[in-house]
Amino acid sequence: MELYIHIPFCVKKCEYCDFVSGAYDEKVRRDYSDALIREIGMYAPAFSDASFSTIYIGGGTPSWLEADCMDAILDALQKHFNIEAEAEFTMECNPGTVSADFLHMIKSHGVCRLSIGLQSTDDAELKRLGRIHDFNRFLHTYELARNAGFYDINVDIMTGIPGQNKRTLTRTLSDVIRLKPEHISCYSLIIEEGTPFYEKYAEDLERQRRGEITQYLPTDDEEFELYALARQLLFEARYEQYEISNFAREGYECIHNIGYWRRVPYLGLGLSAASFYGEHRYTNTTDIYEYMDMVNSGEKPLASDVAISRQDAMAEFMYLGLRMTEGISRADFAAAFDMDIEVRYGNIIRDLVSRGMLTSAGGRIALTPTGRDISNQLLCEFL
Ligand code: SF4
Structure with missing residues (x-):
């Protein structure tokens, strides 16, 4: 099986983000960590026979959690679950939220892969996205990670950022490729309703129509050209595209994600986390206070439990599996x-x-x- 752990905390909310994440104070972060450890203990007996080949700690910004809380969560995972010796163990982090000590601590618990959210090396684009960092901060984080002995690093970049063009995307890619990360994910920006970005986007489009601004979101055709450019540059730099949005040097494909596309069962713990096993899909509540209340009163924090029909399972097999190049x-x-x-x-x-x-x-x-x-x-x- 695979294991996913959700840490929903960020320094601040990015303008475009609709993930279940946010800026909470330290007390909530600590209470949540305690509840998460309780939830881990709650599921452990039912999964005592399972062995986990991958663990993925995502968010949010897991590296923004207090080091002692993360230490305790990682301890609980090791104590309660059978984690394979060669398991791929990934943690997401964001530039400017990690210290050398934090990196050494997570490495001592077996975390061997880091996924760093960069998005762009163009500081103006980062600002437009509402990111907390600039390119220099990313470089510092990347260097810390390498110095701490992380030799399997993913860098997330994004296409379709307002104002992005072929020149800025080419520069972003060459800046990243020069650093030689083992894996690069390249996702396109999706404007989700309910985000500040959506409001701004609607407004910007109106102003763009009136000719008042030149900053714009790429049209579908432009977006496609940016994606094609990214793919071409990554291909030339010998990154193999093994999935629609994911590129890796040989041997560094993300096993956790491949498992998801191959419908390997997974257990997801934490706020809003989804699980898939026994042809059921379970989803935890997205309300952090409800999550903590439920766990603290000994109840699984589930919001839904959906049986997957045979027809749906076949459809999933096709549309997930076909995302992979193979x-x-x-x-x-x-x-x-x-x-x-x-x-x-x-x-x-x-x-x-x-x-x-x-x-x-x-x-x-x-x-x-x-x-x-x-x-x-x-x-x-x-x-
Ligand atoms: S860092 Fe990631 S999870 Fe956090 S607000 Fe930004 S996009 Fe969302």
Whole structure:
């Protein structure tokens, strides 16, 4: 199984962020850590036979949690769960929120992979996103991480930032590539309703129409060109694209994420965390006070428990698996569902192959590069 732990704390909320995260005071952070440790203990008996091949501590900004709280959480994980000796153990962190001591402490608990949220090396773009750091702070954090002995680092970058253009994106990528991180994730900015960014975006579009501003969010076509540029530059720098938004040097693909796309069962603990096992999907409450109350009164902090039907499981197998460059295996589908994939999806597969969007060879089915470009549209066909 895989394990996910959610730490919902950030120095401040970024303008575009709709994750379950926020700036809370130290008392809440400490109370939450205690509750999380209780939740870990609550699930431990039911998972005593499971062995965990990956752990991912995400957020939020896990590195913003007090070091002694993180230390206690990591202790609890080691005490309660069977973590494989070679487990991939990732922690997310943000520039400017880590110290050398913190990094040494998490490393001593087995954290071997860091995922650093950079987004851009252009300080004006970082400011527009409402990030707390500039490029120099990122460089400092990156150096601290290398000095602490982290040799598996992901750097997140973003396309579609307001005002971003091919020149600034090229500079961001060359700045990052020069540092030689083992893994680079490249996501496009999604403007989510309910975020300050959404309000601003609506306003900006209006002002843009009136010709009052030149700063803008890229159109879909421009966004696509930026993504294609990123892909090209990463390819030239020998990063292999193993999933729509993820690029890695050989051997450094994120095993935790691959497990998610392959529908490996996972246990998620913490505020809003989702779990997937026994063909059920469980989701914890997103209200931090309710979360703490429920856990402290001995109740699992679940907000939903949904049984996944066979049809839905098949659809998930397809649209998650096809996100990966290697695609899916016909034999794996047959083994999982005791059914030939042709019976369920033969028509769709033949249609997409004839349109040049899918390849089907050697027992595997995968998106072509053209198919990957419009993957969102194509993958819906399997729903
Ligand atoms: S650091 Fe990440 S989780 Fe925190 S507010 Fe910004 S985008 Fe959201």
